[in-house]
Amino acid sequence: MTSGAEGDGPRDGDPRRIGPFRIVGRLGQGGMGTVYLGRDADGRDAAVKVIHPQWAADPDFRRRFQREVAAAQRVARFCTAAVLGAGLDGDVAYLATEYVPGPTLQEVVRERGPLSGSSLEAVAVNVAVALQAIHSAGVIHRDLKPSNVLLSPVGPKVIDFGIAQVTDTTADISGIVAGTPSFMSPEQAKGDRLTPASDIFAWGALVAYTASGRAPFSGGSIPSILYRVLHEPPHISGLDPRLRSIVDLALAKDPARRPTARGLVEMLTGHEPIEPAPEPEPAPPSVRGAPTAVSGGAGRRSRLGVGIAAAATAIVVTAGVVVAVQVASSGDPEPSGKPPARTTASASGGNPLRGQAARLYASPTGDEAHQADVWQAAGRAGDAAMMRKLAAVPRAVWLGQTSAVEAARAASAALEAAARQDAVAVFVTDHIPLRACNEDGGAADSADYLAWIDALASAVGDRKAVFVLEPNSLAELPGSPDCSLGDAADQRARLRMLAAAAKRLGALPNTAVYLDGSLDGWPTPEVAATRLVDAGITDADGFYLNVSGFQKTGQLVAYGTRLAACVKTKSQGRGRACADVGTDAGTAGLPHFVIDTSRNGKGGWTPPEGRYKDPQDWCNPPGRGAGVRPTTRTGSALVDAYLWVRPAGMSDDRCDRGEGGSTDPVYGVVPPYGGTWWPELALQRAKDAVPPL
DSSP, X not given: XXXXXXXXXXXXXXXXXXXXXXXXXXXXXXXXXXXXXXXXXXXXXXXXXXXXXXHHTOHHHHHHHHHHHHHHTTSOOSSBOOEEEEEEETTEEEEEEEOOOBOBHHHHHHHHOOOOHXXXXXXXXXXXXXXXXXXXXXXXXXXXXXXXXXXXXXXXEEOSTTGGGGGOOGGGHHHHHHHOGGGOOHHHHXXXXXXXXXXXXXXXXXXHHHHHSSOTTOSSOHHHHHHHHHHSOOOOTXXXXXXXXXXXXXXXXXXXXXXXXXXXXXXXXXXXXXXXXXXXXXXXXXXXXXXXXXXXXTTSSOOOOOOOOSSSEEEEEETTEEEEEEOSSSOOOOOOSSOOOOOOOOOOTTOTTSSSXXXXXXXXXXXXXXXXXXXXXXXXXXXXXXXXXXXXXXXXXXXXXXXXHHHHHHHHHHHHHHHHTTOBEEEEEOOSXXXXXXXXXXXXXXXXXXXXXXXXXXXXXTSOEEEEEOXXXXXXXXXXXXXXXXXXXXXXXXXXXXXXXXXXXXXXXXXXXXXXXXXXXXXXXXHHHHHHHHTTGGGSSEEEEOTTOOOOHHHHHHHHHHHHHHHHHHHTXXXXXXXXXXXXXXXXXXXXXXXXXXXXXXXXXXXXXXXXXXXXXXXXXXXXXXXXXXXXXXXOSSEEEEEOOSOTTBOOXXXXXXXXXXXXXXXXXXXXXXXXXXXXXXXXXXXXXXXXX
């Protein structure tokens, strides 16, 4: 769609300025619009795509455009052409990306022939890394093909990610199919809902094309190409055996059998064995709403009367492969006609955190371990040693923003590794629609989310597991003053989804489930307790605190005790006030809780008075250290465990302290987006850990 070559000068009728960019050349033209070479006031070049007027004037397009651009801007700059900005000015819509000098992969293969050796490997690895960055931001490329890969002087870079969805409407689906059928996944060719696995298929087709000059399903008419995509094996005989085995996995007809982008990178770099995904084996279907036949699960918790009525969702599970069949337009689980009987007894015999001191799972892989290897190779031996200490601490495994099958597979792998350590795995689910007041990355709707939860439950079975459900899902409840997204209907739907998830996972014989209790002071205890009751805490083991904060452990133990008493009061009647609730009567009947201590060690940050327009003291505060190590020996009857839930090196967000621009003036660098790994921040928190690592 665009070329990295400098192109021609502006033509008659071309705009002379678009947004902050002076137009100095024309780079190309494609189905969505014309691409110009722009230059800003500082002399920096950008590729500025002006969308065709028939798209730009459409109100639905404009809404989708703004949403997709916002998502694309969160993509890390690993092997991608970063999105610099966008604008809607009257009937003009434009998108500005990093200008990448160099030809497209398609141009190089056409003019010079197929690539081999290190050149081919560079394309395979760099494009896989780009997809990992794109998918980590909750974006699906949807149009990965040789013309969307630029061979820059510093290596291959992927362009145009995510924006193809803006024009992806059912009215135009035939036009999109006609564009690049040889690189479409089977599910895209059928018009099914896409997941990141669709991009993995396109990656396989792209690598095969790079090595042979021929797409693996090309030749003949468009219908014949699409037939081969859907039904015939690919032509990939020209690849060397190792790369061919990886490409063959990527080109699996079943999306569930394809690796993730991260899996591709690990296989390509030799860190992951290349094994075909197992074929699903038939298993008796189970329908949500029916009791789960697992030993030891009956009577563990009080049952919340949230059922799935006929006008809701049927979930069929076959050996971990989940199919959601929606039989009503809303897609939301509906409560039964009978009000649920609420209690406050949440202790369960199957909670793996209670009783004898539990050993918690420490993953041998992850960002910390990888960073240690990187710094060791770079000569930073001291920093690498500190990062290895951080990597050795038990921490939660995050699941979300991926398919049900991939999530179940990741959970199973962690559970198997935990069993080898004789340890308990802690999982964080981050997949509910709208997530933490964020439109991107979560499930499409209630049916999709509950199918995803059901897949996790099937993967866990009778193994020991702890679930921290959906960080900030109650603190930032849609349709509330704490979240500008959604309305009252979305709020009710979220509460029903959380209740159903707590019920499904809580029915397993050896699990513990905790809901969002947020922080001391956000929201008020009255509001937090009411939301916890409405979200089904009676089917959970309790709530969690501090996953998004830095509050001290002692403060949180005291607050959690007050909140537990308030939950008990609210469970006995929503109209009852918590203001005068105390704990003099003891802890009997109170919900338990866990505390995230990963980032509440040394220090607290007091911004210099008047230094910043908006200090944003919640955002990556400097001087903070990792806190108390994960343990079930808490010394409190109500605190089941101190856990490391949020990674110590996870960025809170890209914050400018009210100064404008992308640079954080506290650190003097452009920080990663929220939820993204930040190595230097992790190192600081490891060095400032209390007690020391």
